[in-house]
Amino acid sequence: MIDVYYWPTPNGWKVTIMLEECGLDYRVVPVDIGGGDQFKPEFLRICPNNRMPAVVDHDPLGGGDPLSMFESGAILEYLADKTGRFLPASGAQRYKVLQWVHWQMANLGPMMGNANHFKNYAKNIVEDPSQLEYGRNRFVGEVDRLSGVMDAQLSANQFLAGAEYSIADIITWPWAMLLGRLIDESVWESFPNLKRWVDELHARPAVEKGWRLHREWGKRELTDAQERARRELLFNQTNEKVRKAREEAARLAP
Ligand SMILES: N[C@@H](CCC(=O)N[C@@H](CS)C(=O)NCC(=O)O)C(=O)O
Structure with missing residues (x-):
């Protein structure tokens, strides 16, 4: 257990x-x-x-x-x-998967977290909203760049680390699927391969179930x-x- x-x-x-x-x-x-x-x-x-x-x-x-x-x-x-x-137990493909896992942990997650902070949360904290502009532009810009990295990778591959579904996809999807909500729903037009992948993963029952688990807790x-x-x-x-x-x-x- x-x-x-x-x-x-x-x-x-x-x-x-x-x-x-x-x-x-x-x-x-x-x-x-x-x-x-x-x-x-x-x-x-x-x-x-x-x-x-x-x-x-x-x-x-x-x-x-x-x-x-x-x-x-x-x-x-x-x-x-x-x-x-x-995740393959050994060999080159193991490291390809881990490379994308580390990419997510060091890039997409922290940048989206900070973009969300400057765009949505911080306006209720600082008195002068102009203070937020630099941070918002910096982190939203990084999220835009990182979305392009994923879109390019997914234009040539079904999944992030190649032909097989892996922990690289599982770890990246929960952040990537929020891009429209964070930036604007029109953002998907710029990243059609990323959108294709987000939708394909969302159709997996385990993804849907893990994502829905106790959502009500966050909605009080x-x-x-x-x-x-x-x-x-x-x-x-x-x-x-x-x-x-x-x-x-x-x-x-x-
Ligand atoms: N790098 C960590 C990040 C975890 C993280 O930031 N968790 C947030 C929620 S998404 C949290 O627990 N925040 C509590 C706090 O800020 O005190 C991981 O991927 O496990």
Whole structure:
């Protein structure tokens, strides 16, 4: 059994889609990131970076004690090795897949996260909206560039790493499918190969199921005060603020 520490966001969906694709048994542990669950000692012991997703595998590859892991890229690579699915065990194709996995982790995810911040969230935080212009242009520009990288790759290949569906696709889809919502639905006209791939993957039952899992959690109506508290929690993190929670987690460690 695998415990998956999850909230319905693109980084969370990567893991639930992979678990569904592999047909693995899993149990969902909610991590309400707007409510501060990522700072709870029991979660920080699993993920000292106070970010979900994370997993604990009670029957780990190779045996031994339960294995806990954070970072979605590492989690997908582990699950692929555990099941022998969606990542060749060796050879050139393994590294082609991993190259796109690392590309997503270092590029598309962070750039889309920052573009979303400057475009959608930050306007409720800063008093002078002109402060946002540089950040918004910088990150939306990067997302546009990265969309072109995917579109070119998918113009010559059915999937990101070539002819086979792999963890490179599973890890990239949850972010890429949000491009229209982030930029504008007309963005798809510029990236027809990317759109073809987004739609083809969406037709896979495991993708649909992993993506829909507990969507209702992220759609609660919040009061203004709750919204403010959520913003303070998510967008104002410093070492000093997180340090105390980390120390408490270390103190409680077995
Ligand atoms: N590189 C990490 C990113 C994880 C991440 O940023 N998770 C966000 C939600 S999508 C989170 O937990 N945020 C909580 C916070 O900002 O405190 C991964 O891919 O696992």
